[in-house]
Amino acid sequence: MTYCVGLMLERGLVFMSDTRTNAGVDNISTFRKMHCWEVPGDRVMVLMSAGNLATTQAVVSILDERTKATQERDPSLLAQPSMFQAASLVADALHEVIERHADAGQRADAAFNATLILGGQIAGGPPRMFLIYPEGNFIEAGEDTPFFQIGETKYGRPILVRAFDKGLSFEAAVKLLLVSFDSTVKANLSVAAPFDLQIVETDALVLGRSRRIAPDDPYYTAVSENWGRALKNALDLLPDYEF
Template sequence: MTYCVGLRLDRGIVFASDTRTNAGVDNVSIFKKMHIWERKGERLLVLLSAGNLSVTQSVVSLLNERLHLAADGSEPSLMTVETMFQAARLVGQTVREALADQDEAARENPGLFSASFIFGGQIEGDIHRLFLIYQEGNFIEATKDTPYFQIGEHKYGKPILDRVTVAPMRMGEAAKLVLISFDSTLRSNLSVGLPIDLLIYRKDTLTIGEQRRIEAEDPYFRKLSHAWSEALRDAFARIDEYEALDAGGPPPISLVPSKPPAKEEA
């Protein structure tokens, strides 16, 4: 499995992805799931991928090949599209193309070739935007109401995102939030693993704000992980205990069997 998050805030976008892939529990590898295209001052595009690795790698390879093919401008590429919407469309088309190669195999093994993507960034003249791209090639965009997307093993890390995310957050707060969401996921699911790739994009800079690979021994992540555990236990301890009340609710089913009527002695 995989866990990736993208958080679109007023001030920019935070992207994070884990790096574990597995084919069964005894075949675990590290693969980068964050792919970046940048031309400083003009555009920064980030793609996070989850699902079948052969499909997601094909998508990235096709996008990269198109950069060169399209150098004459005859075909759109991530380098030539003029808006984030057009970039997301291009990624969607490329996903369809990559899956078409597996068409026959996919019909025989539905679900095997699943893939999903978080795609975001900014192109000069457009605002910073974030999309969730499905394997069918269609996509949705993050809004103020739902400023984040998750792909992969998303459930463990969702409660804290649901509670804390607000569009006006500082970028440092958002990065902390994303890492806490990862920490919860890492603890509960073996198929999501360190290191984490983290990228912070500050709007209108049109360049990577910060990019970092967070390893198990990363001092900030260790401190955060420890502090969050402590804080949760503290928070738990500070809430009133459940006080016993008298038994209520519907009565249990009686275990005394209804006897067959015995022949009464007269």
């Protein structure tokens, strides 16, 4: 399992993903689940993945190879005129990989599923973000749905629903994400640091600040400890139940 979140702010996009991959309690590994492409001044894209590791790695490999291909029959993310068409290309690649497993006798709706978040900006258009399903269809973030989660979403969602505001600074958004991720880590062993962070600033058309946040990162440790204390203090301030 994994946990990835993409936020749409007035200032741009913020992405965070964990790096834990497990096939049972005795087979735990660290893999990057965030992948980026950029043509400075023209486009920037970030892809995050949750689900079967073989499926997501195959999708990323296909997309990477197509960025280097010269044949027109191999459509490239770097040649798409809009983020919508880039999302369509990624969705087709995901569906293609899953169908390949299905043709080999595997169930496409079972072990080989994967879900993706694609966000970025292409010159001439606004920043956009899409949630791409295993079936190859997708939805777009907007005013009513300003963030997407994939993977183990339920534990980190309450803080996002309560505290997200599109006017947040990038710094405040990172703090919010770390609380969301920490809540998930505390509740589920299949999600863990290090976390990968990527910021895409509106109209910069270049990858912004990025960082890998280690389990012992001082700021993450402070957020985790202070948030735990704040929750306990808030609980203590509530009146006790009376029988």
